[in-house]
Amino acid sequence: MTFDFDLVQKAQDDGAPITAMPARECGVHGCDHCHVRDHAICADLDGEECTALSRIGRRVQLQAGQTVMWEGDSSTLVASVIEGTLKLSTHSGDGREQIVGVVYASDFVGRPFGARTPHSVTALTDARLCLYPRAAFDNFARSHSRLEHRLLQRTLDDLDRTRAWMLLLGRKSAREKVATFLLDMARRLPTNDEGVIELPLSRQQIADILGLTIETVSRQMSDLKRHGVIALAGRRGVRILDADKLEDMTAAS
Amino acid sequence: MTFDFDLVQKAQDDGAPITAMPARECGVHGCDHCHVRDHAICADLDGEECTALSRIGRRVQLQAGQTVMWEGDSSTLVASVIEGTLKLSTHSGDGREQIVGVVYASDFVGRPFGARTPHSVTALTDARLCLYPRAAFDNFARSHSRLEHRLLQRTLDDLDRTRAWMLLLGRKSAREKVATFLLDMARRLPTNDEGVIELPLSRQQIADILGLTIETVSRQMSDLKRHGVIALAGRRGVRILDADKLEDMTAAS
DNA sequence: CGCTTGATTGATGCCATTCAACATGGGTGG
DNA sequence: CCACCCATGTTGAATGGCATCAATCAAGCG
Numbered sequence: 001m002t003f004d005f006d007l008v009q010k011a012q013d014d015g016a017p018i019t020a021m022p023a024r025e026c027g028v029h030g031c032d033h034c035h036v037r038d039h040a041i042c043a044d045l046d047g048e049e050c051t052a053l054s055r056i057g058r059r060v061q062l063q064a065g066q067t068v069m070w071e072g073d074s075s076t077l078v079a080s081v082i083e084g085t086l087k088l089s090t091h092s093g094d095g096r097e098q099i100v101g102v103v104y105a106s107d108f109v110g111r112p113f114g115a116r117t118p119h120s121v122t123a124l125t126d127a128r129l130c131l132y133p134r135a136a137f138d139n140f141a142r143s144h145s146r147l148e149h150r151l152l153q154r155t156l157d158d159l160d161r162t163r164a165w166m167l168l169l170g171r172k173s174a175r176e177k178v179a180t181f182l183l184d185m186a187r188r189l190p191t192n193d194e195g196v197i198e199l200p201l202s203r204q205q206i207a208d209i210l211g212l213t214i215e216t217v218s219r220q221m222s223d224l225k226r227h228g229v230i231a232l233a234g235r236r237g238v239r240i241l242d243a244d245k246l247e248d249m250t251a252a253s
Numbered sequence: 254m255t256f257d258f259d260l261v262q263k264a265q266d267d268g269a270p271i272t273a274m275p276a277r278e279c280g281v282h283g284c285d286h287c288h289v290r291d292h293a294i295c296a297d298l299d300g301e302e303c304t305a306l307s308r309i310g311r312r313v314q315l316q317a318g319q320t321v322m323w324e325g326d327s328s329t330l331v332a333s334v335i336e337g338t339l340k341l342s343t344h345s346g347d348g349r350e351q352i353v354g355v356v357y358a359s360d361f362v363g364r365p366f367g368a369r370t371p372h373s374v375t376a377l378t379d380a381r382l383c384l385y386p387r388a389a390f391d392n393f394a395r396s397h398s399r400l401e402h403r404l405l406q407r408t409l410d411d412l413d414r415t416r417a418w419m420l421l422l423g424r425k426s427a428r429e430k431v432a433t434f435l436l437d438m439a440r441r442l443p444t445n446d447e448g449v450i451e452l453p454l455s456r457q458q459i460a461d462i463l464g465l466t467i468e469t470v471s472r473q474m475s476d477l478k479r480h481g482v483i484a485l486a487g488r489r490g491v492r493i494l495d496a497d498k499l500e501d502m503t504a505a506s
Numbered sequence: 507c508g509c510t511t512g513a514t515t516g517a518t519g520c521c522a523t524t525c526a527a528c529a530t531g532g533g534t535g536g
Numbered sequence: 537c538c539a540c541c542c543a544t545g546t547t548g549a550a551t552g553g554c555a556t557c558a559a560t561c562a563a564g565c566g
Contacts, residue, residue, distance in 0.1 A: 009335040071506070090417065091459045092504045096424040100416040111413070113406055118413040152405045160364070160371040160410045163353040164343065166415070169422035170464025171349040174554065178338055185521070203513060211423025213555055218514055235563080253324070435524055456545060465509065471546055488544070489533075507566100514561070523553090529546065536539085 029052065035171055039082040039106035040130075041154060052144060053140055053147075057132035062123040068131075069121040078137050080112030084127025085200040088119045089208065095240040099209040101162065102201075103199075104188060108154055112138055124200045156195045169211045177210040178220040179249035182230065186240055254427040259322055293333040293358035293383075294407060297399040306393055306400075310385035315339075315376040331363030331390050337380025338453040341372045342461065347456040354415065355454075357441060361407055365391055374406065379452045403458075422464045425458060430463040431473040434501035439493055447499065452489045 031037050031050040062068065062084070069077060071090055079114050081103055088101035088109070100119055103109055109121050113133060132140075136236070141148045168180055189197050207214045221238075224230045229246050231239040240246060268474070284290050284303040295303050312335070315321065324343055333357055341354035352391050353372055354480060356362055362374050365387060385393075395399045414505070421433055442450050460467045474491075477483045484492040493499060 073448065089415070090332060090420045091506050092420060092424055093506050094504060096420075096504075098420040098423045100419045111409065113409060114413070119416060119434075142402065145401065148398065148402060148405060149395065152401060152408065155408045155412060156364065156366060159408060159415060160367070162419070163341070163372060163414050166353045166419060166422055167343045167345060167349075168350040169419055170461075171345055193347040214513080215515085215556085216554060219361060219554095222514070253344050253346055466523060467545080468524085468547085472522095475546070510565085512561105512563085514559105515561080517557085518552105519556075521552105524538100526548090527548080528546105530544080532541105532543090534539100534541085534556090534566070536537105 015149060017107065031188070032083065034130075036080065036106040040082075041108050041147060042080070044150050045144065049144060050099050051149075053132075053144075054130075056136045056140060057130050060129045060130065060131045062122055062127045064125050064127075065205055066128065067120055067122040069117045069119075071117060071120045071179055074119050075111040075114050075117045076134050077131055078108070078112050078134050079129040079131040081107045081109060082128040082130055085124045087122050087124055087201075087205065089122065090119045097208045098211065099205065101158070102209070110134065112141060124205065154231045167253075174210075174212055174216050175223070175249055176218055177212060178206075178217060178224070178250045179246050180252070181206060181210055182224075182238060182240065183243070183246055185238075185248060186243070194233075194238045194239070196233050196239045201236075255308055271454060287335065287383075289333065289359040293335075294361050294400060294403045297403050298397065302397060302400075304395075306384050306385075307383075309389045309393060310383050313382045313384045315380045315382065317376055317378050320373055321382065322372075322376040324370060324373045326370050328364040328367050328370045329359070329386050331365050332382040332384045334358055334360045334362060335381040335383055338377045340375050340377055340382055340454075340458065342375065343372045343474050344372075349459045350351055351464065352458065355462070356409070361404065363387065365394060365404070376412045377458070383444070389456070420506075427463075427465055427469050427473050428476070428502055429504045430465060431459075431470060431477070433505070434459065434463055435477075435491060435493065436499055436503060438491075439496070447486075447492070449486045449490045449492045454489075 019163075029055050031042065034040075037043065037050070042053055044054070045053060057079075059082070060079075068086075069075075083105050086103050086109065087099050088103065089097055089099045091097050099233050099237055102124070109129075111117050141151060141168045158202070172180065185199060186197055189196055189200070201209070203214045206212075207217045210217065221232065224246075225232055227245075229240075229249075231241055233239060264424055284295065284300075284307050287293075290296065290303070297307055298306060310332075315337070321332070321339075323330075330357075336358050339356050340352050341356065342352045346349050355377070362369050362382075387388060388486075417473065420431055425433065437452055438452060442453070450493050454462070454469070456467045456470050458469045464469065474485065477499075478485055480498075482493075482495045482502075484494055486492060
């Protein structure tokens with residue numbers, strides 16, 4: 001078994017020409033002090049098993065904008081997110097982008113048990129991953145059914161969330177999309193002492209999640225602000241002033 | 254362990270007022286002559302295990318339009334599709350529908366290892382299912398890792414397909430949506446001797462898959478016909494005349 | 507300070523929806 | 537077998553929501 005992390009070195013700033021920017025290696029750490037030890041897919045493993053798994057992989061540091069996996073590439077890597085936020089995205093032939101998922105600390109990324117990576121994985125913030133060669137991970141998973149079960153649980157949850165998002169993409173208006181997005185972020189992200197959420201996404205990225213243009217997102221945000229539903233703080237800060245009214249605008253089932 | 258198939262009796266004609274129409278019980282069959290024995294999730298089980306699994310479940314016949322599981326209901330049933338086509342759908346608060354998946358023979362439906370059924374499951378054609386109480390199925394799966402592995406594989410594939418569909422919903426034009434849909438159906442469905450595909454879906458259902466209105470679907474189909482790309486045969490028959498041109502219209506990556 | 511990048515706002519146009527009328531075809535009963 | 541009916545599908549015209557194009561504004565940075 002060779003350890004091939006070359007693909008990470010294709011990482012590039014989003015949209016910029018490819019630069020040889022290797023993901024920084026952080027050295028091998030044990031799992032004992034890992035922040036996500038109890039929430040990631042390794043949570044159900046005992047100490048010994050977890051050590052065995054950690055020997056397969058290694059920690060890697062990513063900068064915001066770096067891409068770890070490319071849509072359509074052969075699937076050679078999978079990973080657990082230790083820290084940070086990343087996007088999963090697909091592209092049409094002429095370059096239109098759709099973000100198909102956003103992952104946070106303790107989430108799992110990559111395509112185990114499959115030949116191709118179906119979507120790109122790009123860091124939105126600086127991030128740390130616990131990166132495994134797919135083949136080795138697949139073997140480990142097949143022989144540790146507690147891990148595989150947890151992976152199944154996670155995948156089933158992802159599928160549910162993804163399908164719920166299809167209702168938004170296919171049937172909701174721009175207003176409803178933005179309202180749903182804001183409440184979704186409010187649920188996942190921490191609020192600072194002034195009640196402000198710091199979005200890990202630019203307007204363009206929000207547009208790519210919601211299937212809208214940047215201008216429409218901006219207009220909807222301004223409208224919500226004008227109606228006293230939210231307040232905007234700098235480029236990425238949002239404070240929700242009237243969660244009930246926002247909830248009413250989501251057209252939730 | 255009680256065997257509770259009551260939910261099936263809530264099955265109703267699509268959109269019609271609820272009628273007490275029990276799913277027809279077909280009696281217990283062995284797996285030996287099952288059409289999908291080698292393709293469904295039970296494919297990797299040996300004869301003995303498969304018999305054990307089949308004792309947990311039973312065959313059920315559905316009529317087109319009957320709904321087996323309701324969005325939001327507690328998850329008490331899962332099933333393998335033996336024959337026929339079914340839709341998975343979610344609804345917004347005000348009744349807008351989005352079809353989040355279409356399943357065929359040998360596919361798996363329902364939500365194992367979870368409390369809620371996240372979407373409704375409705376027969377589009379007459380169909381036969383191999384239906385299991387979820388709790389019993391979950392137990393069986395947990396103790397048969399080959400089955401669980403296959404379920405994982407299937408779920409990962411579903412997730413890939415679903416995410417690919419998000420690109421269509423969020424970023425494609427009506428023309429591109431319809432072209433993509435037609436090629437997708439051509440791949441999955443059999444062609445009769447005149448080269449005609451019989452769609453298992455009404456125009457409304459196609460619209461609910463693509464996030465469009467019935468009129469837009471109809472117009473796009475008529476346009477494609479006018480341009481000599483397809484021919485229409487009756488309400489649900491389609492013949493693809495120029496697959497290349499259709500492919501060009503999909504904006505595929 | 508000027509330059510660059512990201513966000514907002516405005517003006518205009520187009521594509522999909524909406525509302526409405528009409529066509530088709532499959533099924534039923536005389 | 538045909539007339540009739542109802543559900544489904546098609547076509548037309550008008551509207552509107554979102555995209556597009558473009559200008560302006562705000563922040564960060566050398």
